Amino acid sequence: MSISIRKITKQFGDFVALKDVSLEVHSGSLLALLGPSGSGKTTLLRIIAGLEQADSGNILVQDEDVSGLSARDREVGFVFQHYALFKHMNVFENIAFGLRVRRIADAEVRTRVNELLHLVRLEGLGNRYPSELSGGQRQRVALARALAVKPRLLLLDEPFGALDAKVRQELRTWLRKLHEEMHVTTVFVTHDQEEAFEVADQVVVMRQGHIEQSGTPQDVFDHPATPFVMDFLGHVNVFHGRVESGQMHLHGFAVDYPEYQHVESRNATAYVRPHEVELNRTPTGENSLPVRVVHVNPAGPVTRVRLISDTFGAALNVDLSPGRYRELGLRPGDEVFATPKHVRVFLPDDYVI
C-alpha cells in the first residue's frame, strides 16, 4: 500500500508543527522519519494514522483519499512509544483486541493470536499480564497487537525509545527481519540517526515542520542537501571561511569550490566528517593544516582524536581506525598535519550550529 502525503499543514495554536509537507512512500517499503524534537515527525505520523486531523492537505493510501476517514476506518496498525498495552488484559487478549472488536469467531481469533505469538517469539507467555513483562517483550506484544488485524500500513512512534541500548539493538534487527517477511508498508519515527540508517530503506530528515531531505541512507549521508542534514547525521567539523572565484579559503588553505565563480567574496561554511580527515606526521601537500593533539579516545571501533590548530584557534575532531592510530603512535601534545579529504561547502542561510 503506497502512501501519498500531499501538502499537509498543521498548527497547534501559534505553533506550526507541519508546513506544506509532501512525501511519497512506496508500497512495501520501510521509511524512517528522522529529526530532532519539534520537527513535526510524530505529528505527521499521527496524521497518517488519523489520530490527528491536518488543517489542510490530503493523505492518500493506494490512491484512495483517506483524509476524511476516522482512525478506526483506516486499517492502520499503530505502535506507541510507551506501548499503550491494556494493563488489565493478558498478552493473549491484548493481541486479540482488534479481532474481538470486529466480532471475529473465537476459534479464528485463537489461531491468529497463536500465529502472532509465534511470530514475535512470545509463545507460552499468552497468560502473562503486561506488568509481568520486560520492556522488549511489551513492545513485541504491541507490535503483534497492531499486526493482528492485518493492517494496510504499520506506523511506529519511536518504538524503541523507552528501551535500553542492547534491547534496542536486538529489536531493530528483528523489526527489519519482520518487515522482510511481511512486506507491510511501514513508517517509523525516530530521533536516532543510527536506528534510521540500520532499519530503513528510505530516510526522511525533518526539521521545524518541513522535510529537509529524503533518500536512501547512503544518499542522505554522502550527499547531504543542507548543512542541517549534514550536521544531524553523524559528527561533523565546521569551519567558517570565504568563497571567491571558485575557491573556498579557510584557515590558511584553500579548497576548490567551482560552484561559486564570482569575484566578489562571500562568507561560507565548510563541513568535514571526522573520518574524512587524514593525519600525518609530515605535510602532504598544500592543504595540510598544522595541528596539535589535545586528547585521544581509543575506546571503541574508532579512535577519536581531538586536535587544535594553535594559529587559527580551530578545533578539529578526527576518527581514525585503531590500526592507523597505532601506526602513528599519537600522544597528546604531538604536532601533526591534518588533510581534509572531502570538504562540503555551504553558503549560509539562516542555519548556524
Add this chain to the structure above:
Amino acid sequence: MHPSSMRTKKSAGRMVADEPLWLRVLLISLAFAVIGFLILIPLAYVFKQAFANGWNGFVKNLWHDADTRHSIWLTMTVAPLAVLFNTIFGLAAAWTITRFKFPGRTLLTTLLDIPFAISPVVVGLMFVLLFGMQGYVGPTLREWGIKVIYSWPGLVLATTFVTLPFVARELIPLMESLGDEEEVAAVSLGANPWQLFWRITLPNIKWGLVYGIIQCNARAIGEFGAVYVVSGHIAGETDTMPLRVEKLFQEYNNPGSYAVASILTLMALATLLGKYVLEQYIARQMAADTEE
C-alpha cells in the same frame, strides 16, 4: 520549629522526634478523648436508646409503624436513584472534561463543586422556587400531571443535586492521570465508542468509580436539609429516614426515633467499612504491582 530544641534520632529506620514523654501522652490522650467524647459515646448512646425497650421494642418501632416502614422504603428507593443519576452524570462529566479541550473547561470543573458549597436548605428552596406552584416551571408541570414539590420526584431531584459532585470528583483526577493512550490505541485497533468504554475505560476506572458511588450513597442516605424543604415533611408520604428520625423526635417518641437513627448509623458504618476494605485492597494491589 527550632532544630536545636528538637533532637531527632533514628531508630529502626524511623525518625522519632524526641519530644518529652508527658507531652506525647497528653496529645494522644487528648486525641482519643475528643474522638471518644464527640463521636463514640454519642453513637453508643444512640444504640442504647434504640434498645431501651428491648429487642421487641426495637422491632416494633421499626416494623410495626407504617410511617416508619414507608420512610425506610422511601430512602431505599430515592438514594439508589440519586446514585444512579450521579454515576451516569459523573462518568459523562469526567469523560468530557478529561478527554476534550474546550473553552470553559476549567470553569465547568469548578462549577461541579457548587453543590458542596451551597447550604442544603438553600438547595431545597431553589427547587421550590423552580418547581413549586408559585414557581417558574411548577404550574406547567402540574398541568401535565407531574408533581415535583411535596412528592417523591422532588426528593430525588434534591438528593441528586446535593450528591452531584461525588462521582465526578473521584473520576476526574483518576482519568486525568491515567491518560488516554490506551484509549487511543483501542481506537486505532478499530474499537467503536461503546466498545472503547466497556472494554478499556471502565476496567481502568472501576475502583475510583466504586469509591465515588460509595461516598455518593452515604451522603444520599443521610441528606436532611434539602429534602426537608422540598418534601413538605408529610409523614407516610414524603418522609425519608432522616426526616422520620426528626419527626419521631418531635413527637417525643425517643425509642422510635433512636431506632431509625441506629439503622441510619449502621448504614453509615457499613459504608465506612466498605471504603476501608476497598482502600486496603487497592493498597495491596499497588504494592503487588510495584514489586514486579
